[in-house]
Amino acid sequence: MSSLIKVKIASHPSYPRLVEAYIDCQKVGAPPQTARFLDEIRRENDLFKHDAVSTYWGADPELDEFMETYCDLLVKYKSDLERPFDEATTFLNKIEMQFRNLCTAATIRSVSGQSPSLSLFPGKDSLILC
Template sequence: MEANRSEDAGDGDDVELLKTRISTHPLYGRLVENHLNCLKVGGIGNGGRSSMGNQRQAENYNSISSNNMNKNPCSSSMQLNQSELDLFMEGYCSALSKLKEAIEEPQLETIAFINAMHSQLRDLARANPFSPDVFLQEAETNDSK
């Protein structure tokens, strides 16, 4: 039972080591920035915060990363070599960039559709003498007389 506890503590240390290695990786700031960009595009996670709040959060992550840059602990039970971590970080950053693009595409199509509909409705309103815009213009003209 006691051996099991020490094994659990060792696993916890390994997890903390992995978290430290990830947070001190040179691509960590880019990863956080890409993650926040996905949240911004999706309109998720703002929770009333401005983009300045998100920017401060990214800067905090970057400062944590740079503060921990000099630490480079090693563990015998859980060694993730640097090239594997580099590949993971690059792949994750790439996946987040692709996710952002996938989220943006339907939004851009929707915006283009709405703008086209607005333009068509404006053209129809101009062509129709009984459109509300014409009534407003006539009311302003009559008020000035």
């Protein structure tokens, strides 16, 4: 990529939005330390955009369209990346709730004098839950 194109992209009014969308994609599924680091980069970008001299919309219609399209694609990509994480989190939360309910039921049975176990098959050995 030529230096001139890089300069045009970096000085475009949509560049801060592009960086923000890119960082948002990188944060999906990232460890907390990495997410904090990416947030620092975003803050630096926010400071940069206040000091930057940018071009104006319409100066390069082809670049305007590219920047707008690329930003929109990154936003959609982030959404697509988040979907499996959200589904997995929902699934694990449901499993955790069911496990807690089973443990609570086993504890209540134990307090009432019943065996704190769950029979998987009638007449067979029990599986101790809690």
